[in-house]
Each structure stands twice: as C-alpha cells, then as structure tokens.
Amino acid sequence: MYNLIAIVQVAFRVLDFLIIARVILSWVRVDGDNPVIRFIYESTEPILAPIRRLMPGHMMIDFSPLIAILILEMVEKLVIGLLL
Numbered sequence: 001m002y003n004l005i006a007i008v009q010v011a012f013r014v015l016d017f018l019i020i021a022r023v024i025l026s027w028v029r030v031d032g033d034n035p036v037i038r039f040i041y042e043s044t045e046p047i048l049a050p051i052r053r054l055m056p057g058h059m060m061i062d063f064s065p066l067i068a069i070l071i072l073e074m075v076e077k078l079v080i081g082l083l084l
Contacts, residue, residue, distance in 0.1 A: 005083055012076040018044050019065050019072075026062075047072070 022044045030037050051064040051071075 001083065005080055008076065008079055008083065012072055015044075015047070015072055016069055019047070019068055022048075023065050044068075 018040055021040050025037065025040065032038065032041075047068050048064045051067050052062070055064060055067075
C-alpha cells in the first residue's frame with residue numbers, strides 16, 4: 001500500500017515540476033519544435049486549459065499555473081486519503 005502512495009506522490013510532484021518548468025519556459029524564447037519543450041507543453045495543457053477558460057480574460061498575469069498546483073495538491077491529498 002505504501003508503494004502505491006509513494007507512486008501517487010511522485011506522479012503529482014512530476015506534474016508540479018512540469019507546470020513550474022512551463023512557467024519558466026514562458027519567460028524565455030524557446031524552440032517549439034524541441035521534443036522536450038513539446039512534451040512539457042502537451043503534458044500540462046490539459047491541466048491548465050480548463051482553468052484558463054474559467055478565469056477572466058482581461059487579467060495581465062496568468063494565474064492558472066498557481067491555481068493548477070493548488071488543485072493538484074488538494075487532489076493528491078484526496079487520493080492519498082482514499083488509499084489509506
């Protein structure tokens with residue numbers, strides 16, 4: 001059981017790091033054809049896109065990564081609570 005909980009925790013940490021990497025990549029000019037960059041964008045877009053749709057469009061700063069990380073933390077706690 002503890003191995004499954006550890007796997008869940010690692011999966012959520014990887015998602016957190018991918019979202020943080022995407023935020024950092026948005027600050028610099030990157031090659032969109034790079035497979036690593038494409039992987040980061042393609043793996044985080046399904047998480048960030050629904051949040052962006054719910055947020056007002058006139059905001060100058062994109063808070064969707066922060067909100068996504070907070071939601072992922074809550075979902076992680078819920079999943080681990082169900083596994084215990």
